[in-house]
Amino acid sequence: MRRGERETGRRYHVARMSSLMAVTRAVSPQMGACQLTHVPRVPIDVALAAEQHAAYERTLEQLGCTIHRLPAGADMPDSVFIEDTAVVLDEISIIMRPGAASRRGETTAVEEWLKHRILIGRIEPPATMDGGDVMVVGRSIFVGASSRTSQAGLDQFRAIVEYFGYSMTIIEVRGCLHLKSAVSAAGEETLLINPRWVSADRFAEYRLVAVHPEEQLAANVMRVGEDLVYSAAYPRTLECLVGVGARVTTVDVSELAKAEGAVTCCSLIMNSAL
Ligand code: CIR
Numbered sequence: 001m002r003r004g005e006r007e008t009g010r011r012y013h014v015a016r017m018s019s020l021m022a023v024t025r026a027v028s029p030q031m032g033a034c035q036l037t038h039v040p041r042v043p044i045d046v047a048l049a050a051e052q053h054a055a056y057e058r059t060l061e062q063l064g065c066t067i068h069r070l071p072a073g074a075d076m077p078d079s080v081f082i083e084d085t086a087v088v089l090d091e092i093s094i095i096m097r098p099g100a101a102s103r104r105g106e107t108t109a110v111e112e113w114l115k116h117r118i119l120i121g122r123i124e125p126p127a128t129m130d131g132g133d134v135m136v137v138g139r140s141i142f143v144g145a146s147s148r149t150s151q152a153g154l155d156q157f158r159a160i161v162e163y164f165g166y167s168m169t170i171i172e173v174r175g176c177l178h179l180k181s182a183v184s185a186a187g188e189e190t191l192l193i194n195p196r197w198v199s200a201d202r203f204a205e206y207r208l209v210a211v212h213p214e215e216q217l218a219a220n221v222m223r224v225g226e227d228l229v230y231s232a233a234y235p236r237t238l239e240c241l242v243g244v245g246a247r248v249t250t251v252d253v254s255e256l257a258k259a260e261g262a263v264t265c266c267s268l269i270m271n272s273a274l
Helices: 046-062 101-114 151-163 234-244
Strands: 005-008 009-012 020-025 065-070 087-090 093-095 121-122 133-137 140-145 167-172 183-186 190-195 207-210 223-226 227-231 248-249 270-273
Touching: 020 046, 020 101, 020 207, 046 065, 046 227, 046 248, 065 101, 087 101, 087 270, 093 101, 101 121, 133 183, 140 151, 140 270, 151 167, 207 234, 223 270, 234 248
Parallel strands: 020 065, 093 121, 140 167, 190 207, 227 248
Antiparallel strands: 005 009, 020 270, 087 093, 133 140, 183 190, 223 227
16 A cells, blocks of 8 residues: 555545645634624524634645634634734744724734744734735735725735745735635635725736626635535535536535634635644
């Protein structure tokens, strides 16, 4: 048997070697008091949200990630949405300064975890930036000028990422919370996009898959190696992704969506070599 193979019943599987890490953060008991901008407040079943989050973590494990779950912060209803606290590149992690004041305390534990593994940069006050506004596709970084990310945040972020040789493009976002609510990478050459919220013209060099018109919230998809993780709530758009050859695993994140979260928000994915 080769390394990575294991026998289950009569069939042999090649187990995915764990080369990725996913940092997650537990669902807060106070999640019902989360920030909301574009969706109405409805009751959240926090126990169900925690179950969905655990199933999301198991999916990431099955796709080859080692999970490191940080505990929920006290009085941090939104801390499960760890993506907004840092942007992890191969060379450096940039600690965000979230646009919502209630979320600023979330970065401390994340920085503490990251600083032992990778060089740290920071968005400094009074600038603000949320990680949900940052889409990395290879050496190209697109950053949303949303209500959470200020011009000073864009300027500071540009100085850091251009130093490391990335290109950075600012994208206007309308009608949704973050850039990655409107467009996200389904591959190195393919983006999933809601053209109502972001201009498709800005991404002319990519193959664009548009969300189904009846699924406006469907533009957030997460890459895990060669696989995609996607919300089960958008079956029509899922068909479009499968139609372009994507290998997609769906997860039920209905309770997290009530807090205006989606799949990318709930983890920081990085190479385990870091
Ligand atoms: C917030 O408004 O900050 C949270 N309730 C949702 C954050 C979702 N994060 C993301 O899309 N990256």
